[in-house]
Amino acid sequence: MSITAPTGEVHDQVPHHETKRTEYNLVQVKGTWTRKNRKTLRKNENERVSSAKIHECSEGRGTTWTVVSPIVFTYQVIQTQNLLDPSNDALLTGHIRDPQQLELLRGSHKPLKRFVVMDETVFKLYGCQVTDYFESRDVLYRILPLPTTEEKKSMEMVMMMLNEVHKFGIDRRTEPIIAIGGGVCLDIVGLAASLYRRRTPYIRVPTSLLSYIDASVGAKNGVNFANCKNKLGSYIPPAAALLDRSFIQTLPRRHISNGMAEMLKMALMKHKGLFELLEEQGRFLLDSRFQSNNVDLTSAAAVTTRVAIETMLEELAPNLWEDDLDRLVDFGHLISPALEMEVLPALLHGEAVNIDMAFMVYVAHERGLVTEDEKLRIVDCMLGLELPVWHRGFTLALVQRALRERLRHSGGLVRMPLPTGLGCAEIFNDTDDETLCHAYERWCDELGPGLSS
Numbered sequence: 122m123s124i125t126a127p128t129g130e131v132h133d134q135v136p137h138h139e140t141k142r143t144e145y146n147l148v149q150v151k152g153t154w155t156r157k158n159r160k161t162l163r164k165n166e167n168e169r170v171s172s173a174k175i176h177e178c179s180e181g182r183g184t185t186w187t188v189v190s191p192i193v194f195t196y197q198v199i200q201t202q203n204l205l206d207p208s209n210d211a212l213l214t215g216h217i218r219d220p221q222q223l224e225l226l227r228g229s230h231k232p233l234k235r236f237v238v239m240d241e242t243v244f245k246l247y248g249c250q251v252t253d254y255f256e257s258r259d260v261l262y263r264i265l266p267l268p269t270t271e272e273k274k275s276m277e278m279v280m281m282m283l284n285e286v287h288k289f290g291i292d293r294r295t296e297p298i299i300a301i302g303g304g305v306c307l308d309i310v311g312l313a314a315s316l317y318r319r320r321t322p323y324i325r326v327p328t329s330l331l332s333y334i335d336a337s338v339g340a341k342n343g344v345n346f347a348n349c350k351n352k353l354g355s356y357i358p359p360a361a362a363l364l365d366r367s368f369i370q371t372l373p374r375r376h377i378s379n380g381m382a383e384m385l386k387m388a389l390m391k392h393k394g395l396f397e398l399l400e401e402q403g404r405f406l407l408d409s410r411f412q413s414n415n416v417d418l419t420s421a422a423a424v425t426t427r428v429a430i431e432t433m434l435e436e437l438a439p440n441l442w443e444d445d446l447d448r449l450v451d452f453g454h455l456i457s458p459a460l461e462m463e464v465l466p467a468l469l470h471g472e473a474v475n476i477d478m479a480f481m482v483y484v485a486h487e488r489g490l491v492t493e494d495e496k497l498r499i500v501d502c503m504l505g506l507e508l509p510v511w512h513r514g515f516t517l518a519l520v521q522r523a524l525r526e527r528l529r530h531s532g533g534l535v536r537m538p539l540p541t542g543l544g545c546a547e548i549f550n551d552t553d554d555e556t557l558c559h560a561y562e563r564w565c566d567e568l569g570p571g572l573s574s
């Protein structure tokens with residue numbers, strides 16, 4: 122017996138005991154998408170074939186459709202200079218890759234419209250420049266300065282911001298929301314934009330070192346929830362991240378060290394050259410606030426930031442949604458989130474990460490993965506970057522609790538990245554409790570109270 126399916130194709134009715142599987146491609150002719158059996162698909166110039174597929178499996182009880190719909194994210198990380206100079210187009214059109222779209226925009230008489238969220242402190246420093254930029258480019262704009270602190274990194278802030286976006290009104294396709302500030306501001310705005318009309322494009326302009334090399338370049342955004350770090354969030358990358366190192370000149374020294382912790386993480390995990398640069402030039406970079414002659418691409422500031430971003434992108438791009446749980450970028454992030462939230466606001470993110478990394482270096486040493494000399498070099502480098510290497514809140518109980526949590530959320534394996542030398546690392550699942558305890562004792566003996574707080 123046969124019946125006619127809505128697509129016009131004739132299907133055999135499947136007897137109770139049999140299973141029939143068909144793989145369909147999706148082909149568009151004159152605006153209508155239709156399924157076409159993959160086996161009989163022939164190329165036709167007038168047809169558009171989607172990369173999506175529908176697998177159909179029919180059996181006596183009914184039919185199951187498995188939809189395979191690949192979604193590609195393309196976004197740009199752009200290093201630029203003088204971002205707020207009205208002659209620089211990046212802030213308005215840097216995210217547009219299609220030359221035709223750019224041409225259309227340039228020819229249009231419709232004024233551009235932008236909603237801008239700025240960290241309050243950054244607004245005090247750069248608000249006038251941002252205003253001047255939009256004024257001189259005849260943009261319809263609204264700047265919303267927000268107190269985007271770690272303690273206020275919450276859904277309430279997202280909702281408050283979205284109310285203002287809604288009042289202002291933006292075209293979800295062509296008017297990206299711009300976030301200018303540190304990682305907290307970028308994370309809040311990223312989440313808000315991902316929620317507004319299901320996905321509104323947004324642009325990140327990082328103004329802290331940490332957000333320049335880390336929070337800007339990936340897809341993650343989020344806010345704290347139920348006293349847990351970044352518990353609510355999404356993996357929607359920005360349309361573009363626009364990086365201008367000159368913002369760092371007003372960043373307090375402690376926050377520069379803070380950003381260097383994430384840089385050191387990449388160095389320890391995968392780039393010996395970067396580690397050596399931080400060892401030798403760390404102090405200079407702190408003193409000079411990462412400012413250098415912009416044309417000089419060989420300056421320590423230019424090289425360290427570029428390598429940090431490149432190594433980060435290498436790890437993030439193939440794993441944008443973190444489906445692969447074995448992640449080197451998690452180094453320093455196994456125990457630190459619990460510590461950071463527990464002592465908030467005493468430790469900055471990078472500081473908590475550094476304390477975690479310092480402890481893990483002792484674990485690596487206890488396991489014979491790094492030598493005594495390498496361990497000392499790493500700790501010296503951390504101290505040179507003016508980062509804390511120990512904290513009283515980082516108790517053995519906290520370590521054990523955080524690792525148990527990690528086991529629950531990481532598919533039953535602890536997936537602990539550990540250095541196996543300088544600039545190389547592996548993921549380990551077999552660090553026993555005894556090793557942890559010995560490493561902890563040694564870490565406290567050598568770096569504990571008295572040496573750092």
Ligand SMILES: NC(=O)c1ccc[n+]([C@@H]2O[C@H](COP(=O)([O-])OP(=O)(O)OC[C@H]3O[C@@H](n4cnc5c(N)ncnc54)[C@H](O)[C@@H]3O)[C@@H](O)[C@H]2O)c1
Pocket residue numbers: 240241242243246269270271274302303304305306308328329330331332335336337339340341342343351368369370371372373376379469470
């Ligand atoms: N999305 C991600 O992938 C990702 C990655 C790493 C960190 N993060 C998040 O980023 C946050 C930490 O980022 P952060 O260290 O930038 O913190 P932050 O946003 O709190 O900024 C640090 C401080 O510096 C000030 N500031 C920023 N830019 C300045 C400037 N140019 N001049 C003077 N002051 C300036 C801010 O007002 C703030 O007081 C954390 O919430 C963390 O979870 C996210």
Ligand SMILES: [Zn+2]
Pocket residue numbers: 335383454470474
């Ligand atoms: Zn981090």
